[in-house]
Every structure is written in structure tokens, then in C-alpha cells.
Amino acid sequence: MSVKDLSLSAIVAGFVAVLVGFASSVAIVLQAAAAAGATQDMMASWLLALGIGMAVTCIGLSWYYKAPIITAWSTPGAALLATSLQGLTINEAVGVFIFTAALGVIIGISGWFDKLTRLIPLPLASAMLAGILLQFGLSIFTSLQSQLLLVGIMCISYLLAKRLMPRYAILWVLLSGLISVLLQGQFDYSAVTLSFTTPVWVTPHWSVSALLGVGLPLLLVTMASQNIPGVAVIRTSGYQTPVSPLISSTALSTLLLAPWGAFSINLAAITAAICTGPEAHPDKDKRYIAGIAAGLFYLLAGLAGASVVALFAALPKEMIATLAGLALLGTIGANLAVATNEGEHREAAVVTLLVTASGVSFFGIAAAFWGIIAGGLTLLLVNGLRRSR
Template identity: 65%
Template sequence: MPQLGKDLSLSAISAGFVAVLVGFASSVAIVFQAAQAAGADQAMMISWIGALGLGMGLTCIGFSWYYKAPVITAWSTPGAALLASSLLGVPIAEAIGAFMFCAALTILLGLSGGFDRLMRRIPPSIASAMLAGILVQFGLSIFTSLQTEPLLVISMLLSYLLARRWLPRYAIMLVLLAGLLCASWLNKLDISTVALSFSQPVFVWPQFNLGVLLGVGLPLFIVTMTSQNIPGIATLRASGYQHVPVSPILTGTGLTSLLLAPLGGFAFNLAAITAAICTGPESHTDSSKRYVAGLSAGIFYILAGLAGASVVALFMALPNALVASLAGLALLGTIGTSLSVALQESSERDAALLCFLITASGVSFFAIGAAFWGLMGGMLTLLFSKK
């Protein structure tokens, strides 16, 4: 605890807050769609948010404290998108059974150690190229948002440039403040309908249907591994956190999913986009002190989960341009570093570039996202280019 007091910084705390803000605001609507597809009523949907916030919060705090690294977890956004289309007509009890089946597969993979061995074989150039491909769309969103909300985005851009010049450690916090002030001045921020409301857990006893387990649980497991955990560990590796093992984290997130699935915690995994906010230099110039951002994110996740519907309503009240620009500006440093590492080795440059382009394209085949295909394309190119 004395060491934590020395390592605390406003920049790391704000990085954790921004990660939670971006995570909730960018994909909470997809989680609601998944819950509605499963037949959840309003009380159950709030329970889902509470369970997800609690699970992400506890795992962020536990892993970040233990490994002294910003280990950020998240719900599976691609998994939620998959559920929104595949749970139609499936009883919610059988959906919960599928979530638990996915969690059990995650635990088994973590205990086997196979995922850890696989990730060690991926060169830093390919991992960094994949990360840059994932994040580049967030950088571009700054300027696509400029078309719809020019005054808001310009104010945030100017705040970022000025803060980077004189107060670099507090740049993202000042950008958020500038965005909120400008949005309020432009009457784009209406929080009059937001009322304090706490989450109440709703337990659903699982039922196991073989067709649902194979048709929903197995695809959820595959999508979560390929579209979330692979980019998530690549984010940690690209930021220099080589000492963080994958297998215990997989096991831990799997156990968390297994315990919280009856309350709506459908899948927990390593984060990539929100993790990059906490692992980058904007969080702290000293990488050994960025674990505070992970602890901060965990606390804010728990608070968001407890507040449930209130927090969701607050995040939904924020202008899309504000959230998109904030995420893009928070990730600029990580995008630049990733591209630099990806293109550093001339012998691996073609493979890294191909990996970057495939990932950035957003292509998807067999319900598996672009990050996986970018990784495969980069590794195959590297294999064929070896003399």
C-alpha cells in the first residue's frame, strides 16, 4: 500500500476513467440487444450490466495489482453482437447454460497453457501491426466526427495539442473536460433524464441444451478468443508487459464468467482498445506505474455496475462525437508506437503491413473478426518470405 501511494497519479486515474467511459459508451447498446434477444426483461438487463461491471472491475483490480501491470478486462463486444443475432427464440435459461459452457471451455484452455505457447510464437512486429490495425479506426473517427460536430471536435483537438505541449500527463483528462464544457455550451449534453438507480441481481438457473451449447456457446468461445483475447494479449506485449502470463488470466476470466453467468455476465476477456488507453504513455511516462490505471478502471467498472441503469443512461446522453474523439485522441500515442514497432524490421515489413491492412479493413469470415485474419495473413506472409 505505501508503494501504491507513491505510484498514484492523476493521469493514470483519468486513463482508467476514460477506458471505462469508452468501453461502456461504445458498446453497451450491443449488450442490451443481446439481452433482449435472449428474452430478458428490464430488471434482467440491468442485472446483466451489474454483473458485467462487477466482473470486469474485480478482474481488472486483481490482475493489475498482482502483476503490477495495467491488465484491463472487458465484456466480449463481438460476443455480444453474436448473441444479439443467435439468441432469438432461445430460452434465457438455455442462453445462461451456453454462457457457462463457454466459460468452462475458457477455463480448460487456460489450464492447458496452449494459448500462452501460441502467443509466444507471434513476433512483436506482427502483434504491433495487428494492434495498429485495430486502433486506426479510432484515430480516423476523430476526423469523421469533425464533419458532424466541428466545434466540439476542434475544441477537443486544440485542448489536446495545448495539453501535450505544456501538461502532457493530463492531456486526456483536459480533453474530456473541454469536450464536456463545449458539449454543454452547444446544448448537446442533456442529463435531465438521468436519475440515480442501483442494480439488483436477477439469478437465472441454467438449462443445458446440446444444440444451444454447440450453436451459441461454442461460437461465443471462438469469437471471444480470436477477436478479443488475441488482440488483448498483443496489446500487453506491444506495450512491453512481457511478464504477464496469458494462461492464468484466461483461467481467471473463465472462472469469473462461470460464476456471474447466471446474473448475465456472458463472457469476460482481455480488452484491446480500452487496454491500449491504459498501457500507453498518456497513462504514465513510467510503464511500471501504469498498473494504477488498471486499478482505477476496475474501481470505475464496479461503480458503473452498481449504478446500473443510471450509468448507462448517462453514457448514452454523451454525444457520439465526444466519445469517438476522446477515444481517438487517447489512442494516438499507442497507434504511433505500434506502427513504429511493426515497420522497424525490414525483413518483416511486408508481413506486418499486410497484417495491418487486413485488420484495418474490418473483414469478417465465418463470424470471426478481422484481427484474427490479419494475424493469420501476417504470419503466413512471414512464413513464405523466409529464405
């Protein structure tokens, strides 16, 4: 790294990317940890492990390739875990993280990334993801029953921000929610403490049903909704960084940090666009500084994980549910559009969505897996019969 490449705009871009990433989805990560039965100390350890993993990959990959390589946790993956980890122990959850990460390393090293993403039709993968996220969207409106004023203010803030400052809509939602909670006296100051995070080791246990029902869908969601868009952002920004090392590096960081709570570290998409565009620096060869800056801010955020967990624990659960739901609203819409766009796949995609959203579980295997199976069978039978006529 050259000192002459440093720029305030690139550093600010890195800071904004981390701020947007944390503010928009940390609530979903904490919900996933809670579903696994994690204590507050374990939740803080999750944020620390993720922060370290994202810091190392952002700094290392950006410096090595001289390109703004931004990594992130998988928000759709966290949403999947929040709805699929009930009934599993925290030890089995860590086993799922290790299993998924190991497969990611193999996919990255072998160069199978493109082949895997073509194996399952995109409409079915999008339908599965929409089915996973549907409950988060519904939680916005169920929260209105108990916190009409708070949730109403957050929703109005979201709509206004989407019109005026769409990139920072979730930040405005968070700020409006915090102000509303403070004015209504719903914030428990005594629960918030400033402290550094202590890592908590969890010994992994492996369950075949958990690996199939949660691990495989987590792998698919991470690849389809994070790594593929992440690669697209890098390519459309004019960087020809090789893909396989990026996939294997992020998966390896997840593998090493999984016992402390790193469930999925992958390429970023939305936040990556903040660092890869001309706003970060007019010269694209100097935008890699934004990636390095993002890594440093990720590290600071991870070290403060205990304080972040305490802060969110002191807030009303309706605020957290609404924040998560609004953060995922665009993703739900985009995936529904992809799922139902092609007539050939529409029925199969709808079946995938309904089975996934239903939450059904057979043989201890979660609904996301059965959604893909049901959609795949529908596609084979319906389209096969149509072609035979």
C-alpha cells in the same frame, strides 16, 4: 492487510487508475455493447459485471500477493467487438465471451501463456490490432463534418494536454468535451438518472463462425495487448508475482460473469503503472494498498453503471466517437510502429493491417481472423521464396 500500510497516496493512486480507465475507454465498451444489440439496461449490466470482476481480482490478487495487481477490461478487445459483433445476436456475443474466457483459463492453468504469445509474430499481432483500431482513429475526423466546434475543441485539448499533462490527456479531453456540450446546450438532462445497476442475464448461444471470427481474435488481442504489457509493468516495478495464477484468475472471473456482460477482464498496463510506481508509495511493499483501493473504486463505478450509460447516451455521438478515437490514438501509433519496424515482417504486417481494416467477412467469420491468416500466408510465401533463392 495491515492498517499501518494504509496511505493517502496509495488510495489516490487507485482512484486515479480507475478514473483514467473509465474516462478513457468506457465509450468504446458502450459502442461494443451497442454493436451486439444490447439495450441500455444490458449496457449497464456490462459495466456492473466488469466492475465486480475487476474489483474482486484487484482486491483478491493484491491482498494475496502483497503487490499492486491492477486489472482492467480490454480496451482493444472492446474495439474489436465494436467492429466485429454486427450481425451477431447478444446471445452469440455472450457465447464468444465464455469461449474466449474458457481458453484463457486453460492457458493460465497450463502455463501456455508464453508459448501462445510466441506462436504469432508480434508485428502481425500488432498489425491486426492497428487494423481493428483504424476506424476509431478515422472517426475523429469524420465527426468534424457535423460537429466542427466540439470536435475541434476536444482535439486541441488533447494536443495541449499531451504536451503539459500527458498522463491525464484523455481526462482533459473528456472535460473539454463536456464543457463545450453544456455551453452549446447539446446535453439532454432529462435522460440522465441516478440509480443502481440491475444485472441482466443473457443466455449464451454458440456459433462456430463467431467463435472463430471474433473469439480467437479477442483472445489474441487480450493476451498480446493487455496481459503481456501488464506482466511487463509488474516485472519492471520489481514484483516477481507468478504469471499463471494472474492469467487464470482474470480469465475465470470473465468466465463466471460473462452472461451478465463481462467480455474480458485482464491485467492492466497503463493504469497499472499509476499504482506500481513510487507516486503510489515510496515503499514498494506497501503499494498493494493501491490495488485494493482500485478494486473498491471499480466496485462503486460498476454499481453506478446505469447512471454512466445514461450520461453517455445523453451526449452527442460525435463526442463519444472523438473521445474513443483520441483515447486509442497512441495505441494505433505504437502498433503501427511495431508492425512496420522489422523488414522481414513488413509486407506480411501490411497485408494483415489492410485485410483487417477492410472489414471483409467470409463464411460469417470476421476480418480480424482473415487478417492474421492472410498475413501468415504472406509471411510463409514471401520469406520462404526469399530464403530459397
